[in-house]
Every structure is written in structure tokens, then in C-alpha cells.
Amino acid sequence: MKLYGSLTSPYVRKVRVVLIEKGLRYEMAVEGPADAAGNVARLNPLRAIPVLERDDGDVYFDSQVICEYLDSLNDTPRLYPGGGEPRWQALRWHALGQGMMEATVARFVELRKPAEKQDPAVATKHEARIAAAMAFANDRMPASGFIQGTTIGIADIALGTALGYVDLRYAHDWRGNYPKLAAWFKPMSERPSFVETLAPELKK
Numbered sequence: 218m219k220l221y222g223s224l225t226s227p228y229v230r231k232v233r234v235v236l237i238e239k240g241l242r243y244e245m246a247v248e249g250p251a252d253a254a255g256n257v258a259r260l261n262p263l264r265a266i267p268v269l270e271r272d273d274g275d276v277y278f279d280s281q282v283i284c285e286y287l288d289s290l291n292d293t294p295r296l297y298p299g300g301g302e303p304r305w306q307a308l309r310w311h312a313l314g315q316g317m318m319e320a321t322v323a324r325f326v327e328l329r330k331p332a333e334k335q336d337p338a339v340a341t342k343h344e345a346r347i348a349a350a351m352a353f354a355n356d357r358m359p360a361s362g363f364i365q366g367t368t369i370g371i372a373d374i375a376l377g378t379a380l381g382y383v384d385l386r387y388a389h390d391w392r393g394n395y396p397k398l399a400a401w402f403k404p405m406s407e408r409p410s411f412v413e414t415l416a417p418e419l420k421k
């Protein structure tokens with residue numbers, strides 16, 4: 218399998234953490250979507266990263282599809298609950314992490330515009346969404362361990378990589394505001410899968 222993506226995209230990082238946690242072998246092709254003649258544009262009509270190219274040449278895109286496909290490849294560990302209420306909860310956690318990533322990307326894109334083209338209300342709106350998502354997660358955090366069950370799951374990976382992206386693009390003292398979330402994130406961010414995939418800018 219070959220994964221196309223950048224080393225800073227939170228969607229790509231989420232997929233890489235899934236690959237590592239499940240012990241799946243893959244080749245990382247560091248490539249963004251900017252090049253119209255590049256592999257990302259060739260493989261993904263939506264021209265976005267991540268893109269997963271299977272050994273038989275078929276492709277999967279959108280990180281949410283890739284994560285669930287990868288989870289189907291083995292059971293060690295199973296990251297998505299098989300069904301019922303636990304599965305709905307897991308998908309809801311995944312959507313929360315995904316939405317935090319989207320809000321953080323949108324804020325970053327706005328603030329990268331030339332000053333005269335920026336609308337301050339846009340960044341403020343996304344910051345409020347990120348804060349509300351953190352409060353939602355903080356209220357539901359277990360005192361210790363994983364969000365669901367006794368092994369790491371997609372809920373942990375989606376939320377953990379979303380928080381890691383906030384640290385990369387919107388560094389602020391969220392840990393002071395959401396102590397339960399911070400306490401949960403610390404051991405998560407120290408797992409080998411998270412350490413290995415940390416954005417180069419944050420590696421010491």
C-alpha cells in the first residue's frame with residue numbers, strides 16, 4: 218500500500234496513526250495536492266490528501282473511508298466497534314475530531330490571507346467551534362484510559378490527531394481550559410504512533 222500526503226495534514230496523520238497502530242506495512246509518498254500533473258491529482262478526482270493506493274492499483278480517498286478500510290484488514294486491534302450503540306458513538310467521536318480539523322484548517326487558511334483580505338469574524342467563528350468541540354469532549358472524557366473500551370479506537374485517534382493539529386496551527390492554552398482533555402491527551406500523544414507522525418515543525 219502507498220499513502221500519498223503531506224507531513225502536516227491532520228487527515229493524513231490520522232491515517233498514518235491507524236496504519237501504525239494496526240501494524241500495517243505501507244509506503245509513505247510525501248506529496249501534496251498542488252501539482253496538477255502530480256500523483257494526487259492523477260489518483261483522486263477530488264485532488265485532496267490523503268490518498269491510499271492499494272497494491273492492486275485501486276485507490277481510496279477521504280481519510281474517513283481509508284481509516285475504516287484499513288481497520289477491516291486485521292483485528293489487532295479493531296478500531297471500530299462492530300455495531301450498535303458503541304459504533305454510533307465511535308462515528309460521532311470521529312466526526313467531532315474531523316470537524317475540529319476542518320475548523321482549524323479554515324482558521325489557518327483565513328489567517329494566511331493578506332491582512333486586507335482577512336475577515337476577523339471568520340477566524341473568531343472557527344475558534345468558537347474549536348472551543349465548543351473541546352468542551353464537548355472534555356465533558357465526556359474518561360478519568361483514564363481510552364475513550365471507548367480497553368484498547369485504542371478510532372475515537373482516540375481522531376480526537377488525538379485533531380488536538381495535535383490545534384497545537385500545530387492554533388497553539389494556545391487549551392490545556393488550561395480543558396484539564397480532563399489535556400490529561401487524556403498526554404499519554405495518547407506519547408504513543409509511538411503519535412510520536413512518529415508528529416509534524417516536523419513540532420519535533421524537538
Ligand SMILES: N[C@@H](CCC(=O)N[C@@H](CS)C(=O)NCC(=O)O)C(=O)O
Pocket residue numbers: 226227228250251264265266267278279280281322
Ligand atoms: N475530507 C477530507 C479532507 C481532505 C483535505 O481537505 N485535505 C487537504 C489537506 S489538509 C487538501 O488536500 N486540500 C487541498 C489543497 O490543499 O489544495 C479527508 O478527510 O480526507
